[in-house]
Structure formats: structure tokens, C-alpha cells
Amino acid sequence: MSEVKLLFAGPMGAGKTTAIRAISEVEPIATEVANTDLVESAKLETTVAMDYGQLTLDNGDTLRLYGSPGQRRFDFMWRLLADGALGIVVLLDNSRADPLADLEHFVVAFAPMIAAGRVVIAPGRLETHPSPSLDDYLARLDALGHFVPVVPADVRRRDDVLRVLDVLFEQIELAEETESVDGDGDEWLRFVQQARAT
Numbered sequence: 195m196s197e198v199k200l201l202f203a204g205p206m207g208a209g210k211t212t213a214i215r216a217i218s219e220v221e222p223i224a225t226e227v228a229n230t231d232l233v234e235s236a237k238l239e240t241t242v243a244m245d246y247g248q249l250t251l252d253n254g255d256t257l258r259l260y261g262s263p264g265q266r267r268f269d270f271m272w273r274l275l276a277d278g279a280l281g282i283v284v285l286l287d288n289s290r291a292d293p294l295a296d297l298e299h300f301v302v303a304f305a306p307m308i309a310a311g312r313v314v315i316a317p318g319r320l321e322t323h324p325s326p327s328l329d330d331y332l333a334r335l336d337a338l339g340h341f342v343p344v345v346p347a348d349v350r351r352r353d354d355v356l357r358v359l360d361v362l363f364e365q366i367e368l369a370e371e372t373e374s375v376d377g378d379g380d381e382w383l384r385f386v387q388q389a390r391a392t
Contacts, residue, residue: 197256200359201275202245203304204285205296206264209318209349211245213285214259216352217359218247222259244275272303281312281362285349286331288323294334301338308340311369314362316347 202210214222223246245261262268262275276282284300286293297315307313317331326334331344343361347354 197258199258199260199279200362201279201282202259202261202285203272203276203282203300204262204264205287205290205299207290208264208285208287208296210261210264210285213283213347213349213355214245214247214261216349216355217249218259219250220248222247244271266299269303276304276307279307279312281314281366282307283358283362284313284315285347286315286317288317288319288326293317294326294330297331297334298338301335301340301342308342311365311372312362313342314358314365315342315344316349316358317344318347318349320346321348 202213204210211222244263245259247259249257249259251257260275260279262272282304284297284304286296286300290296301308304313315331315335317326317328320328328344328346335342335344343365345358345361347358349355
């Protein structure tokens with residue numbers, strides 16, 4: 195049995211804690227405190243270190259689910275939490291003032307993982323805030339020189355979060371197939387295929 199780390203990232207209020215809670219089989223551990231940055235977000239609490247949950251696959255392997263703090267002043271934590279992660283889900287909130295600027299910020303922060311094909315972008319709240327559209331996200335990513343899947347998600351819904359992870363696993367599988375230089379590719383490929391099967 196093996197353990198693999200996945201990271202949920204995104205700005206404050208994008209739903210990282212909620213997404214982990216939607217799929218975790220254990221009560222998530224959260225480091226939430228009262229939000230003192232009401233300019234950034236009107237939510238009452240915010241994550242200051244990380245969230246943590248886990249999901250066991252059918253073969254006994256464990257996905258360790260980490261959520262990063264969303265405030266930019268904690269961006270040093272993003273790199274620490276991304277270290278050793280198999281992949282990253284960047285959650286975005288379409289109700290924020292400038293979600294495309296948020297996208298750019300996280301694309302820069304996780305550029306190495308994007309280059310490795312291990313990131314998926316998941317905008318939320320599109321039903322109440324349809325702009326920017328999915329095409330707008332794809333156009334901005336293209337302008338930045340990146341091809342990254344964009345999958346809409348309501349992070350309160352388990353099926354939506356699992357669909358985002360399925361797309362992430364497809365990305366990782368493709369990356370493993372094209373890179374498999376280090377000899378660990380086959381083991382990772384088996385893990386990703388098993389994860390997709392759950």
C-alpha cells in the first residue's frame with residue numbers, strides 16, 4: 195500500500211476546505227481562525243496553515259488531501275505543501291472581483307507543476323456568476339503559454355470534486371506515459387489508474 199499527496203489550492207473562499215470535506219472519509223483537520231482580512235474575503239473564518247483529509251482507494255492506497263491557505267501573505271505555505279504532491283487542484287471563485295487575476299497568480303505560483311502536467315483548474319460559482327466563462331479561463335491560460343484543463347465544480351458536491359480529480363488523474367497518467375524515464379513511472383501509472391477506478 196502506498197500514500198500519495200494531493201493539494202487543493204486557490205484564493206480565500208474558493209472552497210478548499212469544503213472540497214476536502216466533500217470527499218474525505220475522515221473528519222478533516224482544519225486550521226481555521228477568525229478572518230481579519232475582510233477586504234480579501236467576507237467569510238468569517240480562514241485557513242492559516244492547512245486543511246487535511248484522506249481518501250482510501252479500493253486497493254488500499256491512500257490519497258492524502260491537503261488544502262493550502264488562500265491568503266497571499268501565506269504563499270510561502272503553498273510551495274511547502276506542494277512539495278511532494280502528485281498533483282494540484284486550483285479552485286477559483288467566479289464571484290471574486292477578478293478571478294482571472296487569481297488564475298494568473300496561481301499559475302505563476304505552481305508553474306513547475308503545470309509544466310509537469312499535474313494541475314487542473316476548477317472554477318466555482320459559475321451558476322450565479324457566469325463571467326468569466328470557461329472559454330475566458332482557457333484563453334487566459336493560452337495567453338500565458340499553458341495548456342491546463344479547466345473543469346467547473348460545485349465543491350459542495352462530492353461527485354463534482356471526484357470529477358475534477360478524475361481529470362487530474364488523466365493529466366497525471368498522460369504525464370507519466372510521456373516522461374517515464376526514471377523507472378518509477380510504471381508504479382505511479384498503476385497508482386493513478388487505480389485512483390481513477392474508484
